[in-house]
Amino acid sequence: MAALDTTQAPVFALDQVPLEPIAAAEGTPCYVYSAPVVSRRLAALQQALADCAWPHAVHYALKANSSLAIARLIRDGGAHADANSIGEIALATRAGFRPDQIVFTGVGKSPQELERAVSLDLKAINAESPGELDRIDALARSQGRRVRVALRVNPDVDAQSHPHISTGLKTSKFGVPLDDAAEVLRARRDAAGLEIIGVHVHVGSQITSLGPLCAAARKVADLAVALRAEGFPLSHLDLGGGLGIVYEQGGDVPTYEAFARALVDVARPTGLTLIVEPGRTLVGPAGVLLARVIDVKPHAGGGRFVVLDAGMTELMRPALYGAFHRIVPVHAADRPLVPCDVVGPVCESSDTFGRVRELPEPHVGDLMAIMDAGAYGAVMSNTYNRRPLPPEVLVEADGSWRVIRRRPTLDDMFALEQA
Numbered sequence: 001m002a003a004l005d006t007t008q009a010p011v012f013a014l015d016q017v018p019l020e021p022i023a024a025a026e027g028t029p030c031y032v033y034s035a036p037v038v039s040r041r042l043a044a045l046q047q048a049l050a051d052c053a054w055p056h057a058v059h060y061a062l063k064a065n066s067s068l069a070i071a072r073l074i075r076d077g078g079a080h081a082d083a084n085s086i087g088e089i090a091l092a093t094r095a096g097f098r099p100d101q102i103v104f105t106g107v108g109k110s111p112q113e114l115e116r117a118v119s120l121d122l123k124a125i126n127a128e129s130p131g132e133l134d135r136i137d138a139l140a141r142s143q144g145r146r147v148r149v150a151l152r153v154n155p156d157v158d159a160q161s162h163p164h165i166s167t168g169l170k171t172s173k174f175g176v177p178l179d180d181a182a183e184v185l186r187a188r189r190d191a192a193g194l195e196i197i198g199v200h201v202h203v204g205s206q207i208t209s210l211g212p213l214c215a216a217a218r219k220v221a222d223l224a225v226a227l228r229a230e231g232f233p234l235s236h237l238d239l240g241g242g243l244g245i246v247y248e249q250g251g252d253v254p255t256y257e258a259f260a261r262a263l264v265d266v267a268r269p270t271g272l273t274l275i276v277e278p279g280r281t282l283v284g285p286a287g288v289l290l291a292r293v294i295d296v297k298p299h300a301g302g303g304r305f306v307v308l309d310a311g312m313t314e315l316m317r318p319a320l321y322g323a324f325h326r327i328v329p330v331h332a333a334d335r336p337l338v339p340c341d342v343v344g345p346v347c348e349s350s351d352t353f354g355r356v357r358e359l360p361e362p363h364v365g366d367l368m369a370i371m372d373a374g375a376y377g378a379v380m381s382n383t384y385n386r387r388p389l390p391p392e393v394l395v396e397a398d399g400s401w402r403v404i405r406r407r408p409t410l411d412d413m414f415a416l417e418q419a
């Protein structure tokens with residue numbers, strides 16, 4: 001199969017997908033996802049892995065986009081799930097993933113979450129600490145079970161991504177230091193409630209080169225080989241997620257072929273099944289956030305302030321990480337370009353989507369698409385300033401579309417509280 005060009009993924013042909021009718025019907029701000037883009041990306045990744053002819057499993061990281069319809073689409077595409085909370089496990093179950101298709105990760109799993117996870121007979125719980133292993137062991141024994149676990153290792157590798165989404169340095173809160181991992185497992189080799197079946201690593205997100213991914217993979221692969229030599233009956237090597245996408249014109253990320261080859265090259269000598277947990281790469285380019293211009297005013301530095309009806313409440317990434325998202329006017333207006341600071345309505349100066357963007361002279365009422373918003377968009381939205389969570393729409397291959405999550409009414413928003 002031809003390589004999917006992950007650098008120039010045909011995101012939304014803005015003239016082919018009926019964005020204006022969707023915005024008119026559902027109102028803005030509103031997320032719109034393309035089902036065929038998600039399915040194509042998943043199929044391309046699976047093909048790239050299959051071409052390497054090594055046992056593997058793709059566990060979609062639900063945290064990137066946990067809309068039920070997106071999770072179902074991914075399950076229908078043959079992937080399994082990586083859940084980060086009991087809520088995501090419930091979502092995965094409702095989307096049709098079987099317990100033995102779910103791995104459970106998370107740096108702080110509450111007693112209630114662990115108790116439930118232990119009872120579910122998941123594929124594996126990725127444990128983050130010696131204490132967590134012991135808590136799983138105790139719960140498992142109290143339930144008369146033996147629970148499959150993998151140990152999350154912190155390899156002290158710099159993901160070379162934004163510090164807020166880098167997780168593999170020894171100063172970060174994730175996992176057990178590589179040097180301690182073998183001893184931690186040896187001390188629990190005979191724990192009656194544990195079946196130690198793997199090692200796990202995830203060094204960060206929006207990683208745009210193979211270097212950090214391979215460096216981390218090699219470290220845990222070496223550990224896994226040593227553990228097997230000691231008699232640990234490991235079955236898998238879970239190398240996490242993290243593959244980035246192109247947000248900015250001219251950006252570059254590894255192809256799925258290169259990614260698959262690099263990780264399989266590390267996994268093969270271990271003899272272990274390779275697990276990957278991709279999130280962003282599958283869904284990020286498949287979504288846009290639609291917003292309307294609600295005000296335009298002069299900018300002190302020249303140009304314009306363009307105030308959208310979407311803000312950091314709907315898409316936090318720019319405010320949180322200074323992340324870049326392309327902003328595209330849906331009606332490619334034949335107007336002269338002007339420099340614009342594109343901002344949201346929220347009462348925070350960080351509520352800014354882009355500074356000094358050259359856009360066709362904006363008018364109140366124009367529809368804008370904030371691109372590549374399918375991952376870590378809707379899932380991170382919030383109700384600050386008492387704003388309703390945004391609705392989400394899924395567009396099918398034939399151009400038809402349906403609301404997969406509606407906008408809450410004001411009554412919905414009051415429903416959970418009392419004066």
Ligand SMILES: Cc1ncc(COP(=O)(O)O)c(C=O)c1O
Nearest residue numbers: 061202205241242277278279280
């Ligand atoms: C353990 C784990 N697996 C998978 C992912 C998915 O990452 P990404 O969306 O960057 O592929 C994350 C998030 O960074 C994670 O924390």
Ligand SMILES: N[C@@H](CCCC[NH3+])C(=O)O
Nearest residue numbers: 063165205206317375376
């Ligand atoms: N929320 C981050 C990604 C975090 C990945 C989860 N560990 C983002 O928007 O880029």
